[in-house]
Amino acid sequence: MRGISAFGAGAALWLCAATAGMTAPSLTVLCGVDEAWCAVMQKAYEAKTGLEIAMTRRSTGDILNQIRAEKAAPTVDVWWGGTxxxxxxxxxxxxxxxxxxxxxxxxLPWAQNFFAMSGGRSAGIYAGALGFAYxxxxxxxxxxPAPTCWKDLTDIAYRGRIQSGNPNSSGTAFTTLATLVQLFGEEEAFxxxxxLNRNIERYTSSGSAPVKAAARGEVLIGISFMHDAVTQKEAGSPLVIVAPCEGTGYEIGAVSIVKGARHVEEAKRFVDFALSPEGQATGAAAGQNQVPSNAMAGLPLAAPDIxxxxxxxxxxxxFGSPEERSRLLERFDAVVSATN
Structure with a gap:
């Protein structure tokens, strides 16, 4: 997957290219979707425009932290994907x-509502429901026993058999945290x-990692978005995908232009491509199963019917406000520390 790397390696390659007199990328994108989709999207955009872009895959929380840290001098033009x-x-x-x-x-209406809610700063590119798979x-x-509900996952039978993302780095896991608060009320949710923490084998930095581990047989249950589990099942893994009986939350994945972007006009063209039927078709081409936001885009055949x-x-x-996010993350960290 050319051009996709850990941030440190990507930055080092970019610096080497610059010092060697090579052409710098015309656009820098942080990608919050699956690595396979990052690669397909990069190839499709470069083929359409004839431009070279730098695409780096990171977890959603890590992307937010980087953009915050670089506020005075951004190195990123576009944030594509993530909750x-x-x-x-x-x-x-x-x-x-x-x-x-x-x-x-x-x-679609849910994407138009999200765009209005963001004050025109972020556009929805896909939707997907949260769940788990075993x-x-x-x-x-x-x-x-086969789990069918959120509360089944606290059964001692699953001790050390569950993976979930860490909400400090994973947008998927923060959606899980916010979903449980909305389902049960904050006190019962914590x-x-x-x-649940007593049954967690590991908290991962990536939100899709738990179902990938379950697909490989490394863990019994992975908590993640259902479309990520569908992708693994379509590849032949013996996963059973569960929409929890109590109800569940969902994500709207988004694309945004970073304030102070150095290539703002090219960033706008990338956003337009990401929202076009052609750009949204890159998800299905990469084996992804989210519901696209453009009404003219085709729905992946295996996409869950939300x-x-x-x-x-x-x-x-x-749950998109800084104060609420910070407060819930602090309380989550305290709970995990207290029960370990």
């Missing part, structure tokens, strides 16, 4: 540039998280 509440937080901190994209009129082969071998899933009325405005 929308984190984009909203960046917008509320004046870290993003307002832009009216060319395809905004073609967006490895059917491991479940059968261990003779364990009692639940303390009980209209059939019991969903919370996810409060993006509240």
């Amino acid at each position: 929308g509440d984190t984009h909203l937080q960046a917008g509320s901190e004046n870290l993003l540039e307002p832009y009216q994209p060319a395809h905004e009129r073609d967006m 490895n059917a082969d491991l479940l059968r071998a261990a003779k364990l 009692r639940y998280l303390a009980a 209209s059939l899933i019991k969903m919370v009325d996810y409060d993006f405005a509240t």
